[in-house]
Amino acid sequence: MFKTFKKLVGRSEPKPVSTIAGVKTILHIDSSILGPYSASRILSADIVSKLKAAHPRAPVIRRDLVADPAQHLSAAHIAAFQGGDISDAALGKDLAKGGAFIDDLFAADLIVIGAPMYNFSIASQLKGWIDRVCVAGRTFRYTPNGPEGLLPAGKKVFVVSTRGGVYTSGPATTLEHHESYLLVVLGFIGLTDITIVRAEGLNIGETAKATAMARAKAQIEALAT
Numbered sequence: 720m721f722k723t724f725k726k727l728v729g730r731s732e733p734k735p736v737s738t739i740a741g742v743k744t745i746l747h748i749d750s751s752i753l754g755p756y757s758a759s760r761i762l763s764a765d766i767v768s769k770l771k772a773a774h775p776r777a778p779v780i781r782r783d784l785v786a787d788p789a790q791h792l793s794a795a796h797i798a799a800f801q802g803g804d805i806s807d808a809a810l811g812k813d814l815a816k817g818g819a820f821i822d823d824l825f826a827a828d829l830i831v832i833g834a835p836m837y838n839f840s841i842a843s844q845l846k847g848w849i850d851r852v853c854v855a856g857r858t859f860r861y862t863p864n865g866p867e868g869l870l871p872a873g874k875k876v877f878v879v880s881t882r883g884g885v886y887t888s889g890p891a892t893t894l895e896h897h898e899s900y901l902l903v904v905l906g907f908i909g910l911t912d913i914t915i916v917r918a919e920g921l922n923i924g925e926t927a928k929a930t931a932m933a934r935a936k937a938q939i940e941a942l943a944t
């Protein structure tokens with residue numbers, strides 16, 4: 720089972736975004752709580768503007784998970800999933816939002832996810848989104864050979880990974896539950912073509928931050944060539 724599951728986890732080197740054919744829809748997700756000071760919001764917007772330039776007719780679905788978050792999953796959600804009553808209007812609205820999150824994923828060909836590291840993993844707002852898009856029978860299913868993602872092949876994901884420290888080398892590598900988690904959970908639902916655009920070491924000092932941001936911006940620039 721482990722072997723099968725391992726195959727679901729994918730990452731790929733970036734290729735020019737203009738060479739991606741048949742793009743109909745772009746999905747832009749942000750989850751940073753830092754508003755105008757957010758590094759991931761700057762970089763995700765930068766990627767989306769490059770995608771938009773390459774595919775001007777593709778509409779952008781915008782999901783700001785801080786401005787408009789999903790509720791935490793609750794017993795009431797599970798009861799509703801199992802066919803129970805939805806007497807609460809707020810719950811009904813939130814269930815519709817979760818359904819729309821899944822529709823976004825089926826509609827989008829290019830998906831950009833701003834994913835800051837908070838407490839060694841992703842923002843709880845992004846985890847809330849994940850809890851709503853991982854739905855058995857819709858985005859994944861279990862088979863005798865292991866789990867199978869149900870999102871159609873061919874979708875391209877850009878994960879913007881921003882973090883205060885450095886996790887790609889040095890003593891903190893074992894504390895990394897951020898990119899590794901995202902690769903696993905996105906692969907689980909069928910999103911296996913993932914490019915990580917990373918700016919790390921952002922809180923070490925001004926020089927380290929400027930270097931990390933410049934490197935990430937150069938990576939994004941290369942997507943457009």
Ligand SMILES: Cc1cc2nc3c(=O)[nH]c(=O)nc-3n(C[C@H](O)[C@H](O)[C@H](O)COP(=O)(O)O)c2cc1C
Pocket residue numbers: 751752753756757758759760834835836837838839840881882883884885921922
């Ligand atoms: C609540 C919170 C928790 C954080 N936890 C970590 C952490 O565990 N490791 C780390 O390297 N940086 C941590 N940081 C620093 C952020 O990763 C860094 O500020 C990064 O720029 C966040 O991306 P953003 O600017 O898009 O929000 C944390 C920041 C905040 C606000």
